[in-house]
Each structure stands twice: as structure tokens, then as C-alpha cells.
Amino acid sequence: MALLTRAEWATEVARGLVPDALAPAIGLVSHLGDPVFLVALLVLTYWFTDRERGVRLLGIGLGALALVIFLKNLLLVPRPTIGPPVPAESIPWLFRTSYRLASEADGYAIPSGHALGTTVVYLALAMRLGTSRAYGAAAAIIAGVGFARIYLGVHYLGDVVIGFLLGVTYLLLATRLLDDREPRVALWLAVGIGSLGVLATAPIPTSDAMATIGFATGAGVSWQATDVPTQPWSPSLALWRPLAVVGGVGLALGLVILGVGTEPLWVLVAAVLAGVTVVAVPGLRTGTPADAATPPYREP
Numbered sequence: 001m002a003l004l005t006r007a008e009w010a011t012e013v014a015r016g017l018v019p020d021a022l023a024p025a026i027g028l029v030s031h032l033g034d035p036v037f038l039v040a041l042l043v044l045t046y047w048f049t050d051r052e053r054g055v056r057l058l059g060i061g062l063g064a065l066a067l068v069i070f071l072k073n074l075l076l077v078p079r080p081t082i083g084p085p086v087p088a089e090s091i092p093w094l095f096r097t098s099y100r101l102a103s104e105a106d107g108y109a110i111p112s113g114h115a116l117g118t119t120v121v122y123l124a125l126a127m128r129l130g131t132s133r134a135y136g137a138a139a140a141i142i143a144g145v146g147f148a149r150i151y152l153g154v155h156y157l158g159d160v161v162i163g164f165l166l167g168v169t170y171l172l173l174a175t176r177l178l179d180d181r182e183p184r185v186a187l188w189l190a191v192g193i194g195s196l197g198v199l200a201t202a203p204i205p206t207s208d209a210m211a212t213i214g215f216a217t218g219a220g221v222s223w224q225a226t227d228v229p230t231q232p233w234s235p236s237l238a239l240w241r242p243l244a245v246v247g248g249v250g251l252a253l254g255l256v257i258l259g260v261g262t263e264p265l266w267v268l269v270a271a272v273l274a275g276v277t278v279v280a281v282p283g284l285r286t287g288t289p290a291d292a293a294t295p296p297y298r299e300p
Helices: 008-017 020-033 035-048 051-075 093-103 113-129 132-151 157-178 183-200 207-225 240-260 264-283
Strands: none
Touching: 008 132, 020 035, 020 093, 020 113, 020 132, 035 051, 035 113, 035 264, 051 113, 051 157, 051 183, 051 207, 113 132, 113 157, 132 157, 157 183, 183 207, 207 264
16 A cells, blocks of 8 residues: 555656656646636536536535545645655746646645546536547546646655545545435535535634635525526627626635635635625626527526
């Protein structure tokens, strides 16, 4: 087991396969598994595809991120101390910040959040599309992100493998549990798992734990309280108004966080408001033609 869980040899092998000049590119690949990127991808899926299936997928994805927080703070396994393959100061300035964010992770090691999150989100999207090309693309992204985390020295091979296995297990169980249930159940499941994460980080919950449970709570309340049209947005629609609302709310919340810091309570409030906005904004008028101005709404 130690051959995998503390496998520095795997990091050495990974770095031997990639020239130093490509280190910034590997850092960019790693960002495909960032929690913020995954949530943004799930939000876009909710907006531009079937809403009920989209909100169910959003709940499953948020639950996966909450599961990572809970397990990391339950197991308390330290990260590798190998260090990045290339000093950030040696990276061209255009990619330096991105590379530093990818290669200087903090927190705990097991499971790899990037491995678990990418497995759940990209595999769920592939299952939804149901094509061999989609499964191939998902497999390539999942493997690429896992390789990047090992190469960058922020995870051992075992951390990534455990993340993969937990991600597949969680996705299969969540899909089986939620497929025949109301979409809101997925969001409340994420809230429940998020509560475990908050408890695991007590007495002072971490910002990521509060952000996850807050976003899931806001999304769940918004889904139950608002009459969101089931018809997805089309890229051809005039979306400037709802997107302006999202951008404005995002900017306001960002300024609040910058002003008051990342205190857990303020992060929770900001995350709740973000979840409410993301789910409710499709109900805004989008300047559609007359025959599409009153799209069907989901049944209460």
C-alpha cells in the first residue's frame, strides 16, 4: 500500500516524461479539475441543457466537492513535500500565477480533490451524452488532471488513485439513488454531505466547507421557491440581461469578500446568494421571440 500512497517514484517518473518547458501547460491542465472551474461547468450545463437534469447534476457535483472536504479533514493525511518541478519564478510571467496556484496547494492529501471531482463531473457529463467520443474525452481529461497533480508534486500516486475510485463509487451510488427522485433531492443531499464537511472542520469551519454548503443551500432554496422554465437557453437568445445579473452579483460578492476577508460567515452568506442567483436567473426575461417568450415551466 505504501508503494502507492507515498509513491515519490511516480512523481519522478512523471517529471521524466515532461520537459520543464511544458510545466506551465501541465499547470493549465490541472486547472480543469479546480472546484471553481467544475462548478462553472455545472452551472453552464444547468443553464443550456435540460434544467431538471442539469440541477440534479449540479447537486451531484456539489456533493462530490463536499465529500472531498469531509474526507480530507477526517483522514488528515499530509501532502507531499516534494515541491514543484520548476520554480514559479522561472515560469514566463503570463503563466506564472496560474502555475503557482496549481503547484502550491495547501490542505490535506487524501483523497485528491481534483481526481475525485473530475471523475464525477466529466464522467457524469459523458454518461449524459452517452457517446464513445464523450467517454473518451472524459477519460482523457480525468487522466490528464491526475497526471498533472502527480507531476506538480501536490499529490502522490495513491492520493489520485483513491480519488478516482471514490469518484466512480460516489457517482454510481448517487446516480442510482437520485435518478428517479425529484431534482431538488440532489441539492439537499449535497447540503447533507456539506454538513459533514463543516463538522469535520469544526470548531472553526474552513472557507471551502462553508462555500460548498452555502452554494448548495442557496441553490436548493432557489429551486424550490422559484418557477424556473424547463426550456434551456439557446446560444442564439439575447442573454445579456440574465448574464449581467450574474456578473453584477458575482462582482458585488467578490468585493464583499475582498472587503471583509474570507471569514467563514461571510463566505457562507456570499455562497448562499450565489447559489440562489445561479438557479433563479433563468427565470429572467431574455428578449426571446414571441413564440418562445413563455417557455414551459416545471410543475411545482
